[in-house]
Amino acid sequence: MTYAPSARQQERFAYRRRQAIRSVLLAALSTAVVGVLFAVGITGSPGWPRVKQSFLNVDVATKYLPDILDGFWLNIQLFLVCAPLALLLGLLMAVLRTLRGPVFFPVRAIATGYTYMFRGLPLIITIYLFAFGLPGLRLQGTPDVLVLGGAAITITYGSYLAEVFRAGIESVHPSQIAAARSLGLSYRQAMRHVVLPQAVRRVAPPLLNDVVSMQKDVGLISLAGPIDAIRSAQIGQAGSANFTPYVVAAVLFILLALPLIVITDRVTLRAARTQNAGI
Amino acid sequence: MLLSCTDVRKTFGDHVVLDNLGLEVAEHEVVALIGASGSGKSTLLRCVNLLTGIDDGTIHLDGEEITDPKVNPDLVRQKIGLVFQSYNLFPHMTVLDNITLAPTRVHGKSATEARELAMQWLDRVGLADKAKAFPDGLSGGQQQRVAIVRALVNSPRLLLLDEVTSALDPELVGEVLSMIRDLKAEGMTMVLATHEMGFAKQVADRVVFLDAGRVLEQGPPAQVLGDPVEPRTRQFLARIIEAGRL
Known part of the structure; x- marks a missing residue:
C-alpha cells in the first residue's frame, strides 16, 4: 500500500509553510530597516564627507593597489610556508609532551617550557627579538629578517597549535592505546596509527581556527621590515596623506580569510554531526 | 604449561x-x-x-x-591476544583495516597477504560483507566478533x-x-x-x-x-x- 499523508499531517504541512513564509518576510523587513538605519546614520553623520575622502578614496586606492598587491603576495607566500611548519612543530611538541618515563624528562621539559613561554610572549615582541635580536649576535649565516620574522610567527603559533593537538591526544580514551598495544604495536605505532588520527580529527575545527588567525598575523612581519601588504599600505598612506591604502589591505586580508573560514565552518559542522550521530 | x-x-x-x-x-x-x-x-x-x-x-x-x-x-x-569487554575497535578505521593493522605493521605481512587472511576470517564468522564498514555501523555482537578476529589473525599462542x-x-x-x-x-x-x-x-x-x-x-x-x-x-x-x- 502506498503511503498518503493523513488530513492531520497535511494540516501540519500547511501550517509550517505559512509559518516559514511569515518568518522569511519578517527577516527581510528587519534586515532592510537595520540596513537603512546604518546607511543613514553613517552617511548622514557630520564627518562623513571627510571620512569618505580619507578612507574610501577611489583614486588613492587605484593608485596604490598594485604595490599593496605585490606586498600581499609576500603575505600569502609567508602564510603558505609558516602554516604547515607551525602545524608540524605543534604536533611534534604535543607528542613530545605525552612521552612518559624519566629518560624523556628533558624532552618533556623543553616541550612544556616551549608552550608556556611562547603562549605568554606577545607575538610582536617575539618578532622584534628574532628579527633584530638574533642578527645582533653577529653570527655567521644569520638568515634574512624575513626568515627570522617568519620563524617568530611559526614558533608562536606552533605553541598554540601544540596545546590544541595535546588536548586532542588526551581526549582519545586510554582503552584505544591498550587495544593497540595488546596487538603488539609499539608506543610509536600506537600513537601514529591509532591515537593521532583520532586526535587530529577531533581537534580539526580549533586547529583551523588558529590557522585562520595566523593568516592575518603574518601581516605583523611588516614590523621586521619586509615590504608586505601592511608596510606597502603604510608607504602609500605616507605618500598620499590618506588612509585608503590601509582599507585596501584590510579588504585583501578579509578576502584571503574567507575561504579558510568557510572550510573551518564546514569541518566544525561535520565534526558536530559525526559526534551526535548516535543521538 | x-x-x-x-x-x-x-x-x-x-x-x-x-x-x-x-x-x-x-x-x-x-x-x-x-x-x-x-x-x-x-x-x-x-x-x-x-x-x-x-x-x-x-x-x-x-x-x-x-x-x-x-x-x-x-x-x-x-x-598473546586480548579481547576487551567494550571491544575497543579503532573507530577511525574500517573493519578490514582494524584487522590488518597488526599483521602489516607488526608481523611484516604484505597488504595483500593480510587482506586475504582477514577476509578468510571474516568469511568464516559471517562478516565478509562488513569489511568496508566502520565499527560504529555494526551491532555490538558484530563488533565483538571483529575484535576477536583482530586478535586471532596474529595467530596468538x-x-x-x-x-x-x-x-x-x-x-x-x-x-x-x-x-x-x-x-x-x-x-x-x-x-x-x-x-x-x-x-x-x-x-x-x-x-x-x-x-x-x-x-x-x-x-x-x-x-x-x-x-x-x-x-x-x-x-x-x-x-x-x-x-x-x-
Whole structure:
C-alpha cells in the first residue's frame, strides 16, 4: 500500500509553510530597516564627507593597489610556508609532551617550557627579538629578517597549535592505546596509527581556527621590515596623506580569510554531526 | 604449561588486587575465571598481557619469564591476544583495516597477504560483507566478533577474553559464544573472565574462582559450579542463581 499523508499531517504541512513564509518576510523587513538605519546614520553623520575622502578614496586606492598587491603576495607566500611548519612543530611538541618515563624528562621539559613561554610572549615582541635580536649576535649565516620574522610567527603559533593537538591526544580514551598495544604495536605505532588520527580529527575545527588567525598575523612581519601588504599600505598612506591604502589591505586580508573560514565552518559542522550521530 | 603465574601480586595504592595468585594453564586448555567484581579477573588478564606491571611474583609463557624487565613487552604481546569487554575497535578505521593493522605493521605481512587472511576470517564468522564498514555501523555482537578476529589473525599462542559478552544485549551474546566454542574445538588455548556461568560450564575445561585476588577454588566446571567446597564460592553462586544467571 502506498503511503498518503493523513488530513492531520497535511494540516501540519500547511501550517509550517505559512509559518516559514511569515518568518522569511519578517527577516527581510528587519534586515532592510537595520540596513537603512546604518546607511543613514553613517552617511548622514557630520564627518562623513571627510571620512569618505580619507578612507574610501577611489583614486588613492587605484593608485596604490598594485604595490599593496605585490606586498600581499609576500603575505600569502609567508602564510603558505609558516602554516604547515607551525602545524608540524605543534604536533611534534604535543607528542613530545605525552612521552612518559624519566629518560624523556628533558624532552618533556623543553616541550612544556616551549608552550608556556611562547603562549605568554606577545607575538610582536617575539618578532622584534628574532628579527633584530638574533642578527645582533653577529653570527655567521644569520638568515634574512624575513626568515627570522617568519620563524617568530611559526614558533608562536606552533605553541598554540601544540596545546590544541595535546588536548586532542588526551581526549582519545586510554582503552584505544591498550587495544593497540595488546596487538603488539609499539608506543610509536600506537600513537601514529591509532591515537593521532583520532586526535587530529577531533581537534580539526580549533586547529583551523588558529590557522585562520595566523593568516592575518603574518601581516605583523611588516614590523621586521619586509615590504608586505601592511608596510606597502603604510608607504602609500605616507605618500598620499590618506588612509585608503590601509582599507585596501584590510579588504585583501578579509578576502584571503574567507575561504579558510568557510572550510573551518564546514569541518566544525561535520565534526558536530559525526559526534551526535548516535543521538 | 603454556602459562604459569606464580605468587603474582598487584596493588593499586593500598588496595591489594592480586594476592600471591598462582595459575597454570596447559596448551589447548580453556580456563574460565569467575568471581565477583573486583576479585581481580580483569587485572590478572591485563597483567598476563603486560598492559599492567606486577608488583611481585613471576609469569611464564612457553617457559620464558615474561615479567623479566629485560624482556621486550611488544614481543610478548605479539604472542598473546586480548579481547576487551567494550571491544575497543579503532573507530577511525574500517573493519578490514582494524584487522590488518597488526599483521602489516607488526608481523611484516604484505597488504595483500593480510587482506586475504582477514577476509578468510571474516568469511568464516559471517562478516565478509562488513569489511568496508566502520565499527560504529555494526551491532555490538558484530563488533565483538571483529575484535576477536583482530586478535586471532596474529595467530596468538594464548587468547585472553575479558568479559567479552558483558556489554552485549542478551540476543547478541549467542553469536559471540558460538565463535568461542568453535575456537575451543580448534584447540585454541583461552583464559576467559566471564559472568556467563552457563557458558563457562559448557566450554571451560576448568573453572577458577577468584576471591580477593586469590584462587580460592578450582576444578572441573561441574564440581566448582555444581558442588563447590568453599563457603565463599557457594555464596557467590547463590547470588548468581538469585540473579537468574545460572
